Amino acid sequence: MSRKEHWEKIYKEKSPLDVSWYQNKPLISLSLIYDLAMGKDENIIDVGGGPSTLVDCLIEEGFKNISVLDLSSNALMLAKSRLGKKSKLVTWQINDVTQFTPEKAYSLWHDRAVFHFLTEKRDREKYKEVLASALKVGGYVIIAAFSIGGPTKCSGLDIVQYDAEKINQEFESHFKLINVKSETHITPAGKEQLFGYYVLTKNG
Numbered sequence: 001m002s003r004k005e006h007w008e009k010i011y012k013e014k015s016p017l018d019v020s021w022y023q024n025k026p027l028i029s030l031s032l033i034y035d036l037a038m039g040k041d042e043n044i045i046d047v048g049g050g051p052s053t054l055v056d057c058l059i060e061e062g063f064k065n066i067s068v069l070d071l072s073s074n075a076l077m078l079a080k081s082r083l084g085k086k087s088k089l090v091t092w093q094i095n096d097v098t099q100f101t102p103e104k105a106y107s108l109w110h111d112r113a114v115f116h117f118l119t120e121k122r123d124r125e126k127y128k129e130v131l132a133s134a135l136k137v138g139g140y141v142i143i144a145a146f147s148i149g150g151p152t153k154c155s156g157l158d159i160v161q162y163d164a165e166k167i168n169q170e171f172e173s174h175f176k177l178i179n180v181k182s183e184t185h186i187t188p189a190g191k192e193q194l195f196g197y198y199v200l201t202k203n204g
Contacts, residue, residue: 004096006156007050007074007075010072011051025053028181028183029112030057032179033110035179036140040061040062040064041065042065042107043065043067043108045069045108047097047109048111049070050079052079053082055068055083056082056083059089059090067091067093068091068093069095069097071095076092079092097111097114098130099126101130105136106134107136107140108141109131109134109135109141109142110141111141111144116146119160124170128171138201139201139202140200141201142198144183144198145160145195145196146160147182147194147195150195163196164196167198171200175201175202176203178201179198180196182195182197183196
């Protein structure tokens with residue numbers, strides 16, 4: 001089964017409220033974005049955003065140029081349905097991030113729980129190539145991934161655990177790590193998942 005088929009099946013069979021990564025409000029992501037003090041007209045992309053409520057919060061905060069990328073059309077349909085008329089304020093992109101061709105330069109790339117699914121080096125290299133081409137110099141990246149000691153699988157798929165050192169090793173050729181936060185995420189089933197949030201900026 002391909003990655004796309006896997007995630008289409010997940011979002012066809014499960015409610016967004018039941019998946020393990022569900023957050024009623026993405027508080028850490030929002031706090032990290034607020035700390036960046038970005039202009040409301042800056043281009044933002046939520047990679048693997050699916051039915052995440054981050055886009056709702058960004059709209060409420062007045063951000064005007066928001067894109068959401070996900071390889072699952074079912075996931076994006078759920079988000080559009082939730083937003084209703086506000087969905088027209090968002091640019092929706094159906095694509096695998098490793099195959100994505102950016103049409104604009106972004107000031108912020110947000111990824112909660114996509115990069116850690118890339119267990120093959122070639123996929124991670126392609127991700128980093130796309131990211132480097134998508135982000136403007138001085139732009140920011142927020143990557144949230146399972147921490148060392150956290151889950152080793154998610155939705156039946158293997159993942160790669162990260163800490164600050166491993167993230168820095170992956171991205172140091174083009175990016176500088178500037179902030180780290182940790183989270184103990186409680187799933188809808190009541191289980192704990194250890195996440196790390198890593199903020200990087202693109203070098204000139």
